[in-house]
Amino acid sequence: MNDDGDPGPAEHLGDTGRIFFGSHGELPKSDARVTAYAEVDAANAAIGVAMAAAPLEREIATTLLSVQNDLLDLVTDLGVSTFGDEPVITIVPGYVERLDRAIQYFEERSENLGGxxxxxxxxxxxxxxxxxxxxxxxxxxxxxxVEAYPEVVNREAGRYLNRLSTLLFVTARGINADQGDVSWVPGSSVQAIGQGTADVADATG
Structure with a gap:
C-alpha cells in the first residue's frame, strides 16, 4: 500500500486473479504451479498446528521443524523454473534420502505397524x-x-512429499503407541446398522 492509502501494484494484480510467481512471471492463480504452491503452504501450516497443539517427543519435534524448513525450500523451488539457469534453492535427492533415514528411525522405534x-x-x-x-x-x-509443465517443475518435489506422507504416518503410529491405534473393522458400520434395525423391529413387534 502506498502513502496515499491506495493498494500497490501487487495487490491490484492479486485482485484480478493473477499472481507474479517467481521466475515464471505473471500467472493466473488457477495455474497448476500456483495451486501446488498453495497446497504445500497449507500442508506446512497443518504440520505447524500439530506441533503447537500437542506435546511431541523431542526427536519428532526436531524432525518436523526440519521438514517445515524443507517445505519452504520446496515452495521456493516451485517458483523457479528448472529450465535455464540453476535455481538458488532446489529439492535434490538428498532431501528425500534424509526423510528415508527418518522413516527408518521411527519405524524401528515403533512396534506392530501392520494393519x-x-x-x-x-x-x-x-x-x-x-x-x-x-x-x-x-x-x-x-x-x-509436473504433468502440465514437465520441463519446468522439479519432480523431486513430488518425491519428497510422497516420502513425507509416509513419515507423518509412521510418527502418528508411534505417538499412539502407548494408548493404541483405533483399528479399522471392515463392514462394522453395516453390521451395527443391521443389528440396530433388528433390535428396533423386535421392540416394536
Whole structure:
C-alpha cells in the first residue's frame, strides 16, 4: 500500500486473479504451479498446528521443524523454473534420502505397524494424520504441475512429499503407541446398522 492509502501494484494484480510467481512471471492463480504452491503452504501450516497443539517427543519435534524448513525450500523451488539457469534453492535427492533415514528411525522405534487404522487416537496422532492428508493433497497438486509443465517443475518435489506422507504416518503410529491405534473393522458400520434395525423391529413387534 502506498502513502496515499491506495493498494500497490501487487495487490491490484492479486485482485484480478493473477499472481507474479517467481521466475515464471505473471500467472493466473488457477495455474497448476500456483495451486501446488498453495497446497504445500497449507500442508506446512497443518504440520505447524500439530506441533503447537500437542506435546511431541523431542526427536519428532526436531524432525518436523526440519521438514517445515524443507517445505519452504520446496515452495521456493516451485517458483523457479528448472529450465535455464540453476535455481538458488532446489529439492535434490538428498532431501528425500534424509526423510528415508527418518522413516527408518521411527519405524524401528515403533512396534506392530501392520494393519489398517483409523486416523485418530491421541490428539497428537490425530493432528499428524490430518497433516498427512494435507501433504497428500499437496503431493497430488505437485504431480499435476509436473504433468502440465514437465520441463519446468522439479519432480523431486513430488518425491519428497510422497516420502513425507509416509513419515507423518509412521510418527502418528508411534505417538499412539502407548494408548493404541483405533483399528479399522471392515463392514462394522453395516453390521451395527443391521443389528440396530433388528433390535428396533423386535421392540416394536
Amino acid at each position: 489398517m487404522v483409523l486416523p485418530g487416537g491421541t490428539l497428537g496422532a490425530a493432528l499428524m494424520y490430518q497433516a498427512r492428508a494435507a501433504v497428500r493433497r499437496a503431493e497430488l497438486a505437485v504431480w499435476r504441475a
